[in-house]
Amino acid sequence: MEKKMPKILRKQLLLNLLNGSPIGNTKKGYDGELKVLSAFENNLPASSTVIWDPIFIEYKPDFLIIDPELGFLFVEVKNWSPSFIKNFNKNGTILTKSGQKHPLKQTDNYINELNSFLQSFNLNQKDIYRTISSIVIFPNLILEEFSSRSEVLEWTSQQKNNFCKNHYFKDDLNSNLFQKMLSSKKFSRNFKKIFTLEEVNNIISSLGVESVFLSSPKVFEKYNAHMKQPIMFNNKYRIKIKSLLPFYMYWALF
Numbered sequence: 001m002e003k004k005m006p007k008i009l010r011k012q013l014l015l016n017l018l019n020g021s022p023i024g025n026t027k028k029g030y031d032g033e034l035k036v037l038s039a040f041e042n043n044l045p046a047s048s049t050v051i052w053d054p055i056f057i058e059y060k061p062d063f064l065i066i067d068p069e070l071g072f073l074f075v076e077v078k079n080w081s082p083s084f085i086k087n088f089n090k091n092g093t094i095l096t097k098s099g100q101k102h103p104l105k106q107t108d109n110y111i112n113e114l115n116s117f118l119q120s121f122n123l124n125q126k127d128i129y130r131t132i133s134s135i136v137i138f139p140n141l142i143l144e145e146f147s148s149r150s151e152v153l154e155w156t157s158q159q160k161n162n163f164c165k166n167h168y169f170k171d172d173l174n175s176n177l178f179q180k181m182l183s184s185k186k187f188s189r190n191f192k193k194i195f196t197l198e199e200v201n202n203i204i205s206s207l208g209v210e211s212v213f214l215s216s217p218k219v220f221e222k223y224n225a226h227m228k229q230p231i232m233f234n235n236k237y238r239i240k241i242k243s244l245l246p247f248y249m250y251w252a253l254f
Helices: 011-019 024-043 102-119 143-147 158-164 178-182 197-207 217-227 234-252
Strands: 005-011 047-051 063-067 069-078 085-088 094-096 100-102 132-136 167-169
Touching: 011 024, 011 047, 024 047, 024 063, 024 069, 024 102, 024 178, 063 132, 063 197, 069 102, 094 143, 102 197, 158 167, 178 217, 178 234
Parallel strands: 005 047, 069 132, 132 167
Antiparallel strands: 047 063, 063 069, 085 094, 094 100
């Protein structure tokens, strides 16, 4: 019997970017995201919806997974080589050749923006934060390379387990991936008791539009210049975005 695949949205946009011959770190980043996306396709259940580069205004998540068991799960991909990483800290900060990073903390911005976005659906009475979690994936680093680093060898088993709960490595991208994701959930609230199927479908259709690149810097500049005010997530601005998209997507090409 053929295995049912998860629903993947906006994959073609990622492929189009890669076909556009990006260079340097941009290409490396897209390559890593495509590796992770392939792992999602092969290892997540049919109940999952995976959105690459969901349509946010202020921030740019790599992936958002929506699943009845998982809830909302943000995935930040760091396609770093082992030599690029100078030091792992048990609190989640990572010293790299380009400075100190905190990729898991970075996802807090996505969580806050998703919460604001969901309020535009008049979901104020729902405990939305307790349905959102996040992880970081290093598709270019295996667990053994991480575990054998001198700084990690000084950690206790509990500290290492705490770090690995939300930080995944290349060898985590296997058939046990979904179960590991379930163990990474921040809260145990029942997603299906909070959101109706209609609400979930509306959220997916809003964040997973296949033909829109709102993350384009040119689109941002023109949209912000036109609005001349902070962008808020409510129905009025969502309607405004929808009406302006054909105009901005045309000018983003130039």
